[in-house]
Amino acid sequence: MSIAFDGHRAVNDLSLKLELGEVYALLGPNGAGKTTTLNMILGFLQPDSGSIHVDDVDATTDPLAARARTAYLPETVMLHPALTAIENLTYFALLAGRKLDATTARGLLGDAGLLANAHDRRAGGFSKGMRQKVGVAIALAKDARLLLLDEPTSGLDASAANDLSDVIRNASQRGLAVLMATHDLFRVKDVAHRLGILRAGQLVDERDAASIGPVELERLYLDRLAA
The missing domain is CATH 1.10.8 (Helicase, Ruva Protein; domain 3)
Known part of the structure; x- marks a missing residue:
């Protein structure tokens, strides 16, 4: 899926697929296109190209039905x-x-x-x-079948962030697909099954979270953003 504002591509040919019970972390700095991606999934923004399906419902043609299968946790509830x-x-x-x-x-x-x-x-x-x-x-x-989290650990102390990790694991165990937009590299290693790095609207890397250590992840993240 892609979307542009005033000629600028905010999200460019992004392709993601989540299985039920999977936690996917979409990493990137402010302005990378993370929140725009969530807003397209929620039907608040219409993509210029591509399709979005939630539990086999086309979110671009039937946004209300897709939204009924989606739960959204914004940065501030x-x-x-x-x-x-x-x-x-x-x-x-x-x-x-x-x-x-x-x-x-x-x-x-x-x-x-x-x-x-x-x-x-x-x-x-x-x-x-x-x-x-x-x-x-x-x-x-x-x-819901899909849980969207936008910067869920922002402003939380260590104890509250650990509690949130437990909540995300519990949601995964209940069979929800979880997509979290974040720049919290530590928490990604704690809860995610897969991670993707978004830079200027493009997915520039994707890894199994278990295959990469925290130091290696930080280095990869910084390298991909600097490329």
Whole structure:
């Protein structure tokens, strides 16, 4: 898929395929085209060429159906501050067409890593990491097939980032395909099965995450961006 703005190719002939249960890390600096790629998958931007399929649904011709199979976790998860975690989850699940009872909602929040003592607290006092966990619970409630994460570790401390890694692994084990746009090389080695390096809208390298060490990955990343 490709897209240009004012004659500038923001994404150029990008081809990605994720299997269910796979975690793919799309690496690149700001301006590389990562968020633009996610916005095309979500149907917010129409590619100039190419096709996008989510669970065999063509996202370019039927974006609503594709979006129903997709969950999106932005860099900042917006929740209703006056509602509790349980209330936020049940409200957003209802918008997606699923009615949750309290037991199911608590189970999903627990699966997303939110401690039980936070389930009945108002979201206005939540940290970024806690809001992300509610966001993941919303994705699980939606029964999505694809989870998109945009810079998920930005602004998180080490403990919250480790918690997020556990959440991503859990989503993978539940059979979700996970595409995370990030420049966090350390976290990539921690959770991803495959990684791709995006530079100026082009995929310039792709590797199995298990085949490359952290020092080698950092060197490869810097070399590819400097080429």
